Amino acid sequence: VRAGRGRGAGPRRYHELVSDDSDGSGRGREAEGTAPEPRGAPWPIAREETAADRRARLAASWDANAEAWTDVVRQGGIASRTLATNAAVLDAVRRLGPRRVLDVGCGEGWLARALEAEGVGVVGFDASEALVRAASGGAGTFVRLDYDALQRDPDILPGPFDAVVCNFSILDAEIVGLLRALGARLAPAGRMVVQTLHPLALGAERYADAWHEETFDAFGGAFPAPMPWYARTLESWWGALDGAGLALERLEEPRMQGVAWPVSLLFTAAPLAAAPSRDDRSARRR
Numbered sequence: 001v002r003a004g005r006g007r008g009a010g011p012r013r014y015h016e017l018v019s020d021d022s023d024g025s026g027r028g029r030e031a032e033g034t035a036p037e038p039r040g041a042p043w044p045i046a047r048e049e050t051a052a053d054r055r056a057r058l059a060a061s062w063d064a065n066a067e068a069w070t071d072v073v074r075q076g077g078i079a080s081r082t083l084a085t086n087a088a089v090l091d092a093v094r095r096l097g098p099r100r101v102l103d104v105g106c107g108e109g110w111l112a113r114a115l116e117a118e119g120v121g122v123v124g125f126d127a128s129e130a131l132v133r134a135a136s137g138g139a140g141t142f143v144r145l146d147y148d149a150l151q152r153d154p155d156i157l158p159g160p161f162d163a164v165v166c167n168f169s170i171l172d173a174e175i176v177g178l179l180r181a182l183g184a185r186l187a188p189a190g191r192m193v194v195q196t197l198h199p200l201a202l203g204a205e206r207y208a209d210a211w212h213e214e215t216f217d218a219f220g221g222a223f224p225a226p227m228p229w230y231a232r233t234l235e236s237w238w239g240a241l242d243g244a245g246l247a248l249e250r251l252e253e254p255r256m257q258g259v260a261w262p263v264s265l266l267f268t269a270a271p272l273a274a275a276p277s278r279d280d281r282s283a284r285r286r
């Protein structure tokens, strides 16, 4: 499965195939163009669905789409990944020089394989049984576990880890508890690395925390289930990290050559207790 743009050749403009169902047609539409475009109202307004239903659909979509997702990732079918975001997250992790990494929402396991090839020990976990099975064929240790179970018992995972990495795997509205539980698995000098959709992709008129729906239309029907996902603003990301006791240490905006805007946001965060205070930081700059 290749992630073509559907109409003509050329790289996809936004990362991760942002599409939505804001017109309520159920068909979704692809976010592409030469600049972020103004959009209509966010999706949930017109549709009755409880938060619990939406979360259940989000989780179920990854089992339904596991085979298609594994094919796309392994065939390098998402240009923003092969041309920008894979290297960006690997660089962010390498910079930390970790010996042990936790790969959160590991999917089919590409990040674990890449890090293990460099001698880093990786534990990956994911709610999707099919994806954990796919990941388990390669290097790394993989566990089927969902974020709720981890929050109930953070010690369910081994640790501590020098780096906890969430690569496009934080998709829910309620994330503070998850971030806090993940922070609890960090070694004292450990860091959290989170890569996510750049909110610029939402467009100015839709720059808000809101549920959206990814239909994966660009893959020509290979993905049987649409995926609800929650978009959040920069301020909201910062608030979630802060609420979870994590201090933003570094913010990057990976880019693809030839594309004018960043394709993702990449945070490196430290447990608040370990992070230098603002006074320390400004003293260091002086």
Ligand SMILES: C[S@@+](CC[C@H](N)C(=O)[O-])C[C@H]1O[C@@H](n2cnc3c(N)ncnc32)[C@H](O)[C@@H]1O
Pocket: 058, 059, 062, 073, 104, 105, 106, 107, 108, 109, 110, 111, 125, 126, 127, 128, 131, 145, 146, 147, 148, 166, 167, 168, 169, 170, 171
């Ligand atoms: C976009 S994929 C990213 C996969 C992988 N990190 C990568 O870079 O290819 C999102 C992943 O998050 C996982 N995920 C989403 N919600 C989850 C939850 N509540 N508990 C565990 N895994 C979850 C999905 O199963 C899926 O594998």
